[in-house]
Amino acid sequence: MTGPLNQLRIVELGHVIAGPLSAALLSDFGADVIKIESPSRTDMMRDLGPKAEDGVGVWWKTLGRNKKILSLNWKSAEGRDILRKLVEGADVLVENFRPGVLERGGVGPNTLHEWNPDLIILRVSGYGQDGPMRDVPAFGRAAEAMSGLAHLTGFTDGPPMHPGFPAADSTTGLMGALGIMLALFAREKGSARGQVVDLAVFESLLRLMDYPVPALTGANHSPRRNGLRQPMDFAPGGMFRTSDGVWLTVSAGSAETAQRLLRAVGGDALADDPRFSTLAEMSSHMTVVFDAINDFVTQRTLSEVEAEFARHDAVASRVLNVEDITTNEQICHRGDIVSVDGEKTKVIGPIPHLSATPGALRWLGRPPGADSRSILHDLGFTKERITALCEAGHVSVKDGEGTP
Structure with missing residues (x-):
């Protein structure tokens, strides 16, 4: 079976977690994602955290899943031309640079929509594309603090705490995928063509947290962290x-x-x-x-x-630990932990489960430049032109690359 998004093409200029996760979630359901990395600077997720036996970062294996990898300096004139060709044939562009980076590179939304008026642009940033904090640098933990999540996590007499996973970045990836699909639906229905999805990382958690604001404004109740109990403790x-330590x-x-x-x-x-x-x-x-x-x-x-x-x-x-999760009978029955042939590393599979057009894990994160040659060939570049672009440093390819 083919995924429901098998004709959707996404150009990803994202890095780290929030933007790339949005594209990864959609890639699970068939979207054709072309991830662009600089020839001189790859995504830091390749090196962050533990490595698998093959030396590849396990976090990269899952965030880079199902994506084709193009090594391209899109800021050069030649690279910008290649980016234009990609955008002209794309449905979505994902980026999570600091506000202004695309504009300074000459590829802001106005330019992108000149190239492709139907393009959906997901822009993920710490605090959004406007407002007094627009240019303030931010990471996921700053967003967790601003959303109120850290304030509500921990013991009453102890410090605020962050959760045990990148909650802000991960929820932003999910919210970004939702924003893309909403914009695509509006385009399909004719109520809008290409539009910009402006998503601040703190806003994703703020929306999912939700209840503290109406609790304060509607009931004059201010939730506080409460240790092993719920912050508002409204239900037992x-x-x-247990006595045996569980x-x-x-x-x-x-x-x-x-x-x-x-x-x-x-x-x-x-x-x-x-x-x-x-x-x-x-x-x-x-x-x-x-x-x-x-x-x-x-x-x-x-x-x-x-x-x-x-x-x-x-x-x-x-409460399950990771070892428990990988052997849990229900999780295994649901097929929620998967891998691909020849790969020892397992990841969480596509969720949700669709009855007629389920998602699929096609491959895990690939090496830098793994698909540069085939992508450029599909854009009409000759072998000689690709070689010249590589020699000039605009593009890099991986020797012996194969088509996924």
Whole structure:
């Protein structure tokens, strides 16, 4: 089967995580992504983090998945001409430079839309393309701080904390893919041609965090970090450790599920206590609830807790580490961890699962310049012209490159 985006062509000028992840997510579903790297400076994700046995960075293997790699100095006159040819045949261009970089290189949105009026341009930056913080440098952690995520993570009497993965960059990659698809839908429906998707990294988390702002402005409630419990603690739950050392997260999102949870940990006496008849009343006595759950879990083994929770249809989920994830029965059944022939490294496969046009992992991140020759050939460049471009430093190719 072919992916639903198999006729979509994306030119990626992105680097690191946010922009490249947007393109990678769409590549999983068939989009033809041409990633452009400078001949003198490749994407830092090739070298960041641990390396696989073949010496290639494992983070690059997944962020570069399904992408063709063109090594091109797009800032030179010759390189700009090649970029123009690519843009003229593309649907989308992705970039996540600091604001103004494209314009200074002579390829800002006005120019790109002269080349291709139907082009969708995803522009990812720390704080957006306008506003008083437009030119302030930013990374994902700065966005996590600005969005309020760090403020709500950690213990009440401890410092704010960042999550254990690049939350801002990753959510921006997801939001960028959504923005591209929205713009493509508008183009298909005739309500817009090419347009710019202006996405600030902090905004992606801000939108997904969401509830603190209406909590403050609508209910005059300011959420605070709360350790192993929810910042607003409006429903019973938290993180608890069994007597045999296994961490569990316990949660209940409605009055009915909360009653089942209370009955599991405290019997009828706790579940029928009038203080806990509704979630609203329960929220005023959440410390009592938390302590009851904690006492129950910490005095029992994992199997004992799971058996009692199952008997009451209550929810307690084991906290998995990476080793657990790679062997988990449900994750394996869903086919969520995949690889390609001849490659030891495994990655998370295309998500979501589509019944008729599922995504596919075609290859992992390829070497610098791996597809330069074939891409230029498809653009009409002769072998001699490609050689001349390489000798002049505008392009580089990998010897012995193959077509993926």
